[in-house]
Amino acid sequence: ADCAVLIVAAGTGEFEAGISKNGQTREHALLAFTLGVRQLIIGVNKMDSTEPPYSESRFEEIKKEVSSYIKRIGYNPATVAFVPISGWHGDNMLEPSTKMPWFKGWSIE
Numbered sequence: 234a235d236c237a238v239l240i241v242a243a244g245t246g247e248f249e250a251g252i253s254k255n256g257q258t259r260e261h262a263l264l265a266f267t268l269g270v271r272q273l274i275i276g277v278n279k280m281d282s283t284e285p286p287y288s289e290s291r292f293e294e295i296k297k298e299v300s301s302y303i304k305r306i307g308y309n310p311a312t313v314a315f316v317p318i319s320g321w322h323g324d325n326m327l328e329p330s331t332k333m334p335w336f337k338g339w340s341i342e
Contacts, residue, residue, distance in 0.1 A: 236272040237265040241295060243317070244282040248295055252302065259302060266306050273313045275299055280333065281319040289335040292317045314339040 241258055242248055251258035265273065275296075283291040292315075300310035316325055317336050324330035329338075 234270050237270045238274045238276060240276045240278050241299060242279050243277050243291055243295055244279045245284060252298055262303050263306050273308060275313060275315045277317045278320050280317045281322050287332045
């Protein structure tokens with residue numbers, strides 16, 4: 234595969250479980266890299282479940298922590314797109330969300 238889309242839950246406790254030592258977020262990122270996938274898109278899902286809902290600071294916190302981990306396994310975080318989404322409500326899925334006006338799109342090298 235040329236690209237992998239890794240979905241990370243933004244909900245309190247859910248993200249922390251996924252990024253923990255034996256969490257699925259880590260496992261899936263490592264598996265993608267091991268299988269030769271060099272392009273990642275990270276969908277930060279359940280943004281409607283953050284506190285407060287659609288929290289820019291929660292998105293940035295998750296982006297920072299995931300970037301740190303994927304760098305250690307071999308990815309260049311500067312080439313990884315991070316997108317805040319809500320699959321339940323469709324935010325940033327097909328068109329830009331009015332609930333996250335702070336997200337202007339991603340910039341990758």
